[in-house]
Amino acid sequence: MNAFERFEKRLRGERVDRPPNFDIVMAFAAHYIRRPLSRYYQDHRVLADANLAVIEAFGLDIAQTISDPYREAADWGLDVEFPEDGLPLRTKPLISDQGDLAHLKPPDPRSGARMSGRLEAIRLLSENVRGQIPVMGWVEGALAEANVLRGDTALMTDLYDSPEWVLELLEQCVEVEIEFARAQVEAGADIIGMGDAIASQISPAMYRQFALPYEQRVFAAVHEVGAIGRLHICGNTTHLLVDMARTGADIIDLDWMVDLRSAAHVIGEAGPAVCGNFDPVAVMLRGTPEQVREAVIRSVRDGGPRCFNMPGCEVPDGTPHDNMRAQSRALRELGPG
8 A cells, every 4th residue: 555545545534554654844854865954945856855755764654845934925025034054034024014915916826936946846746756645735824824924923913903904914815825725736736734823822713713714715725626635733722623623624733732532532533634643842852762652652542543643743853763763663563444
């Protein structure tokens, strides 16, 4: 059974040879092939090579093009700096005043320098693994994109003081994300992941107003073009689980702060498949191979028969290779199910 078959069957609740490994790798992948982070973010060939190398070395079941949260924003006009081997930096928000929104021009994902780079990475990965390993594209949730463009403190204040203005901003953001998702599926993506990290910081009522409708629209568009949707919200999303299950996502990532067994019960067998969710730092980065093994087995047990396995969030840079191999061995040890 290859990774693509494993992914499709697991999603349908059918028997597979082992649970799928859906780790998210970014900085870890770049450094695994000894390339600086700046090249991983800016050169689609480095991104693709790094992901293919990690798949081969550690038995991942997904080829991915996630890199950083600034692809769309850079093409909107956000000034982003790329240290040689450090995380990208937003020098200042693009929207410093609410009046700036009227002057923004939504970018075209097919011609924007950074968004088109992700399209090229998808094409390259698809050429190498089409039908063997699912290829995952990525978009920012509308609220997450608004946060990048506006800035954390300003946006959180706007939610209370200027909700109508925020909705206007979100409307512009969601249309860009929908078009970007469609372009990635056209390029060969089987899955579109969506990151909406800021959503974990708001109440359920605010989530239903400022996040859920836009997530639903993106995933509806993803399904219209024949792809699978994966929702990733970092942090403790326990208070949002019922609403996250209504987004239309087919797979929902859950960070390590969420009780996976309880979450799987809340979401239910008819809802999205859950993915997660042992501690990426305490276990994957700093733990022993035996601790990784125990955490993997516990996560698969708690997640239920359709769950996918990963740490709660990105595999941390510097994670010992023995721990990555321990995860792969544990999934093989679990075997058919």
